[in-house]
Amino acid sequence: MNGIIKKNKDKSSEIIMPASHEPESSRSLRLESTGAVFENSRSDNHFYRIRCEGITKVYPGVVANDQVSLAIQPGEIHALLGENGAGKSTLMKILYGVTQPDSGHIWFDGQPQPLKSPAHARRLGIGMVFQHFSLFETLTVVENIALSMDKREAGSLKDLARRIEEISSHYGMPIDPHRHVHSLSTGERQRVEIIRCLVQDISLLILDEPTSVLTPQEVSSLFATLRKLAAEGCSLLFISHKLQEVKALCDRATVLRHGKIAGTCDPKTTSTEDMASMMVGSQTTLGQRYSFSSNKVEDKRLAVQGLTEAALGDFGTALQDIHFSVKPGEILGIAGVAGNGQKELIQLLSGERLATSPDFITLDDQAIGKLTPGKRRRLGMAVVPEERLGRGAVPDMSLSENGLLTGFLQNLVSRGFLRQRRIHGFANDVISNFRVKAHGNLADAKSLSGGNLQKFIIGREILQNPKLLICASPTWGVDVGAANLIHQSLIDLRDKGTAIVVLSEDLDELFQVSDRIGALCHGKLSPVKPVTETSINEVGQWMAGVFTNPESEASEQAYALPRGVEPEMEQNIQEKEFTP
Numbered sequence: 001m002n003g004i005i006k007k008n009k010d011k012s013s014e015i016i017m018p019a020s021h022e023p024e025s026s027r028s029l030r031l032e033s034t035g036a037v038f039e040n041s042r043s044d045n046h047f048y049r050i051r052c053e054g055i056t057k058v059y060p061g062v063v064a065n066d067q068v069s070l071a072i073q074p075g076e077i078h079a080l081l082g083e084n085g086a087g088k089s090t091l092m093k094i095l096y097g098v099t100q101p102d103s104g105h106i107w108f109d110g111q112p113q114p115l116k117s118p119a120h121a122r123r124l125g126i127g128m129v130f131q132h133f134s135l136f137e138t139l140t141v142v143e144n145i146a147l148s149m150d151k152r153e154a155g156s157l158k159d160l161a162r163r164i165e166e167i168s169s170h171y172g173m174p175i176d177p178h179r180h181v182h183s184l185s186t187g188e189r190q191r192v193e194i195i196r197c198l199v200q201d202i203s204l205l206i207l208d209e210p211t212s213v214l215t216p217q218e219v220s221s222l223f224a225t226l227r228k229l230a231a232e233g234c235s236l237l238f239i240s241h242k243l244q245e246v247k248a249l250c251d252r253a254t255v256l257r258h259g260k261i262a263g264t265c266d267p268k269t270t271s272t273e274d275m276a277s278m279m280v281g282s283q284t285t286l287g288q289r290y291s292f293s294s295n296k297v298e299d300k301r302l303a304v305q306g307l308t309e310a311a312l313g314d315f316g317t318a319l320q321d322i323h324f325s326v327k328p329g330e331i332l333g334i335a336g337v338a339g340n341g342q343k344e345l346i347q348l349l350s351g352e353r354l355a356t357s358p359d360f361i362t363l364d365d366q367a368i369g370k371l372t373p374g375k376r377r378r379l380g381m382a383v384v385p386e387e388r389l390g391r392g393a394v395p396d397m398s399l400s401e402n403g404l405l406t407g408f409l410q411n412l413v414s415r416g417f418l419r420q421r422r423i424h425g426f427a428n429d430v431i432s433n434f435r436v437k438a439h440g441n442l443a444d445a446k447s448l449s450g451g452n453l454q455k456f457i458i459g460r461e462i463l464q465n466p467k468l469l470i471c472a473s474p475t476w477g478v479d480v481g482a483a484n485l486i487h488q489s490l491i492d493l494r495d496k497g498t499a500i501v502v503l504s505e506d507l508d509e510l511f512q513v514s515d516r517i518g519a520l521c522h523g524k525l526s527p528v529k530p531v532t533e534t535s536i537n538e539v540g541q542w543m544a545g546v547f548t549n550p551e552s553e554a555s556e557q558a559y560a561l562p563r564g565v566e567p568e569m570e571q572n573i574q575e576k577e578f579t580p
């Protein structure tokens with residue numbers, strides 16, 4: 001830690017900061033919208049680990065941050081809330097030195113600090129875990145961490161690996177420092193990102209939507225880590241769209257709306273509905289269960305029969321004897337801890353990887369297991385992959401070009417010529433129907449906020465009216481209002497007769513939209529049941545591998561810990577505790 005808190009033996013803390021160098025003019029600050037007053041007198045300022053005032057950042061066509069002020073105390077867990085595009089990531093990047101504000105002031109541990117670069121921020125003791133991980137796939141965990149450190153600070157790889165093991169066991173984030181990143185699940189990659197911050201001496205950790213890719217068990221474990229860090233005096237700035245988690249974890253929350261501060265609140269005493277309303281500026285309904293499918297036909301749109309595929313690479317997951325089917329007008333939810341075969345299943349369903357037998361997968365009774373992705377799309381399949389930047393969209397291409405990449409069958413190409421007006425029109429339709437906040441259809445995909453890009457990708461697939469939609473983590477990083485919109489769009493698509501497979505680690509989401517549900521564990525699929533005949537707890541047990549493989553003749557219990565679930569998390573599953 002940066003030394004401003006002195007821990008006494010009786011576990012009390014003392015502040016030993018030097019006096020602030022803050023200008024007289026900023027002694028107190030009133031937030032116009034809320035009337036909240038930060039007591040910023042010279043003597044009080046050193047209570048803040050970080051404080052910013054009047055931060056403004058303008059991008060072409062949008063004021064991402066407009067006179068934003070924020071203050072966080074040592075050991076405080078502070079949430080930053082707001083709709084997609086509200087300006088949260090921009091503020092985070094400014095506080096981590098990635099982006100320079102157009103105006104405004106920042107104080108760190110009481111000293112004025114124009115944060116010039118991430119290296120400068122790290123030297124001060126600021127760490128950041130981004131929404132999109134920045135790890136080199138072909139390097140090991142320890143090599144990745146060494147790359148982000150000063151050579152002298154990192155020491156030898158052997159020493160660094162030992163430190164990683166110590167930190168990972170101290171904070172309950174088990175990881176093998178010698179594993180290659182490409183073989184890690186999403187949850188494990190996130191651990192690497194956090195450990196990468198913790199190997200350096202940090203006193204402020206910024207986390208941009210850290211739970212959006214985690215299972216309930218991983219969230220519990222992450223929260224235990226974060227609480228431990230806070231108890232040791234590290235301040236945390238936590239961006240999330242999951243308001244229940246904010247209530248469970250955070251001491252205070254600041255809400256951004258259209259780049260401005262909309263207010264601050266104590267999440268423990270403010271309802272999730274009230275927080276959502278502060279974010280969107282109107283009443284919002286949260287977490288409702290949507291209607292069930294009314295389709296009674298028995299036809300199978302998609303049938304997966306005995307799908308068995310070897311693992312690719314040392315850490316891939318083999319798929320074992322997977323059977324399921326989806327009818328037209330039905331949503332099948334597949335739960336699972338990341339790294340238990342979801343990636344492989346999506347690749348095999350989409351055609352990114354070809355099956356060893358064409359009959360393993362049929363679409364309207366046609367064997368498609370060996371068809372390429374393009375041929376499957378021509379048969380009416382659409383896919384929303386898990387990774388939105390890289391697989392779902394090309395970062396440097398415009399939204400129009402990204403629309404064309406999968407929407408080429410929507411009359412966007414004629415005799416080999418691109419129909420520019422239609423291409424732009426298609427992108428505009430996605431933007432308006434899915435309320436994507438973007439600077440027009442020519443904006444690069446990479447300029448969109450994470451949630452807005454997710455809305456664009458899912459909207460692009462839904463507007464193609466596919467016969468079959470394979471959809472991974474549909475609302476990853478999406479705000480509550482947009483999540484409602486996406487869920488309703490999936491239901492509407494289903495009601496038009498589309499068969500939909502949703503793979504998600506978010507059990508609440510799966511129970512909201514699915515008609516039937518199953519879970520993947522170690523490449524095996526649990527029983528698939530109507531959601532009315534199962535419970536979150538039972539599905540949680542399936543995720544932990546507690547199920548009898550319905551197709552297995554031996555009918556033995558497929559019990560083993562799934563990838564990414566540690567013994568203590570597994571105990572939570574057994575004890576049916578899912579609240580973080």
Ligand SMILES: Nc1ncnc2c1ncn2[C@@H]1O[C@H](COP(=O)(O)OP(=O)(O)OP(=O)(O)O)[C@@H](O)[C@H]1O
Binds near residue numbers: 062087437438439447
């Ligand atoms: N590099 C950039 N170039 C152009 N516009 C940008 C850039 N970065 C962000 N913006 C715009 O600034 C606004 C705020 O974006 P930001 O990523 O901060 O939002 P956010 O609140 O983090 O959203 P989300 O919850 O979706 O991640 C958005 O309108 C976004 O399109």
